[in-house]
Amino acid sequence: MEQVLVLVVLSLLGIAASHALSPRLGIAAPLLLVALGVLASIVPGMPTIEVEPEIILSGVLPPLLYAAAVQIPATDFRRELRTISGLSVILVLISTALLGVFFHWILDLSWAWSLALGALVSPTDPVATAIIKRLGVNPRVTTVLEGESMLNDAVALVLLRAAVAATAAAVTFWSVSWVFVSALTVAVIIGWLVGLLNLWVRSYVRDTTVNTVITFTVPFIAAIPAEMMGASGLVAAVVAGLVTGNGAAHVLGPQHRVADRQTWHALELVLEGAVYLILGLELLGVIEDVEARHQGVGRAVWIALAALALSLIIRTAFIIPLMGVLRRNAVTADEKRERIAADQAQLADLSTPPPLTILDRVSIRLRPGRPEEELHRRIRVRLLRAEADATYQVSTRLGWRDGALLVWSGMRGVVTIAGAQTLPSDAPERSLLILVAFVVAVVSLGVQGGTAESLVKILKPDPGQTPQQRAEERAKLQEMLGAAADDAIDQVQAEGLELDERGERLAVIHAQREVLLDARSVGVFTSSTLEASMRELDAEQIRLEL
Incomplete structure (x- = not known):
């Protein structure tokens, strides 16, 4: 027991140290954590670390995706929904099919197992997109990447489940299609209902600590029933997060929202770090297993490299016409x-x-x-x-530089690895398949993640608003908030209410928040500007209510 506690404490310290050192070293924290895990695995006396993949798929990914969905601006997500849907559904289907053909040819696997491995290599990683977010690129690019990574892993896992089922029974294209569509539809319905229920229950809870405890359960309350009904628990968690994030400002107090934001940021940090540490710790063990059972790791490495190159080619071929569609949409x-x-x-x-x-x-x-x-x-x-x-x-037109960044940002990661480890024990060349998935993820994170910052410096994509445009937008919003404050004071005087300075200011804050929420629903200001103003109002209200 003491040994486990020591490992947990050291892991937390390693996660904190990696994130603290990452800006100084110029290396993304996930890459530092993978390297730290590999180094720790070769320390004499280090026990073999084997984490059940279901723990990651059912215990780690739902809260991670929920946290990302809560924070993504609902207006931005709505505006990019077609692009996100294309990347997370259509591109995953195409990638699964073409990679399945490649694996069928190169590994001589049955079509079902080939498509299963293709589904594993297809999704981009929801955690790895954090590398791109920190580089200050166009907010529209980060919205697309976040939305894609939140949904495409769930799509890929549904395809994986259908492909594995096809290895044990005769299935038709239509039966698989029905399972795929019904799994996503049921998940969306469950997630939407859970999100509404979450907001309703928490609107009656006044204690901030109790509210925080409740929010920990929401992604699991959405994911578990969805999985029991054969749907995607991850999609359910994402939808619950989107509903909660969009409605929180309407029904939750500022103290609850601030506590939620801080809590989920800390939880994200720990869960993301744990995933990459586990990846590094398990890597050498998988290599040794393949070395003992198969023809050495060389075969797995070159197959993985070829699969990763093919996935990037497919992604490029999909994004090039997609950028053309987006340019045409800007003209229309x-x-x-x-x-x-x-x-x-x-x-x-x-x-x-x-x-x-x-x-x-x-x-x-x-x-x-x-x-x-x-x-x-x-x-x-x-x-x-x-x-x-x-x-x-x-x-916010996206150019070819943004398209190149979208291609290179399609990193593979935790979903590929965890999904590979759920392959049944009777899968042909199971250890080899798992190692292929590991190598794809590690090389993708190392090469694409490690060069992302350099690519941004070379491409110099449009970062979005200029400082002058942000200042002008901010001034316009402040003018609108000032008008709302004047209207609120006039209304207080018209109603004959006798309020002290504190009460009058709280009335102004409530009126200004309503203006911000109306502006958010319409989308007349950027999400970053609205969020900054909302946080300022929250901070002032918390100060006044203490």
């Missing part, structure tokens, strides 16, 4: 803004009927007594959101 968005301006003018002219969508017409038929002012308000908000989305497409 510019034209769309002209149509939106015409619709807004029509809405302002009360002598002409407002521009109605199909949903508006259905709503009128279902609720014929709805006031006309409410209908106009809904249409006005929809037009403002459409105008903001079009402006976003035009002002």
Whole structure:
């Protein structure tokens, strides 16, 4: 027992040291942790470390993906949903199929086992994208990478499960397709319900510590029922995180949100570090196993390198036309803004009927007594959101430099390794397959992750807003908040309320927060600017309420 405690304490210290030294050494913390794990594994007397893959898949990944989903701006995720869906679903399906052909040819495996290994090598790593986030690239690129890595591992694991099942029974393409679609659909429904339930329950809990304890359970409350129903627990955890993150500012107090943010950051740090330490600790053991049972590690290494190169080629071939689509969307968005301006003018002219969508017409038929002012308000908000989305497409165009970064950022990691270790014991050449997955992940992290910063310096991609644009946006938002403060004070005086300076300031903060939430729902400001203002209001409210 003492030995286990010593290992845990040393691991925590190693994780902390790696993150502290990473900026000074210019090496990403995950790479330092993998190297630390390898070095620790050769220390005399170090016990053999074997972690059950289910612990990572069911115990580590759900909270990690939930934490990432809680923090991703809902508006940005919505705007990039098509791109994220293409990368996390279509690209994974294509990669699985083509890599399956490669493994069938090179390893002489059955088609089912070949596709299973292809599914393992296809997803990008949700943890490894943290390397890119810290390099100050365009926020739109990081949103796409985060969204892709949150969802594509779940898609790949569903494909892996279907491929392994196909090795034991005769299945058809349609049966596999049905399992795939139903697994994702059920997971989305469960995650959405759990997210809403989480917000509802926690809105009645006043104690911050109790609230924090409850939030630890949410990813598992979403993932476990989904897995029991044959769906993807990881997708359920992601959806629960998206719902929670989007609704937290509406129903949770500032102290709860600040505590959640700090807690999940610390938990992310520990879980991410533990995953990479385990990877390093297990690597030499897997190599020894392959050396003893197969034709040496050389064969596994060159197969893994070829598979990684092929996966990058496939990713490049997919992203090149994707960038063309995004450029075309930016052009059509510019034209769309002209149509939106015409619709807004029509809405302002009360002598002409407002521009109605199909949903508006259905709503009128279902609720014929709805006031006309409410209908106009809904249409006005929809037009403002459409105008903001079009402006976003035009002002944040992604070029070929961003495309190159998207290709190189597709690193493999923990999902590939953990998924490989779930292969059944009767899998042909199981140790070899696991080592191939290990080598793909380690080389991908080492080469792609290790050169990401240099690539950014060479490519010099557009970082997004310039300092001047951020200052102008900030000034515009402050003007809007100032107007909200004046309105709040006028309302207090009109209602005849006698509030002291503290009470008056709290009323202003509540009014300003509502303005920020309305602006977030429409998307007229960048998420980073809105989040910074929201945190300032939270900090001031906490100070006043102490």
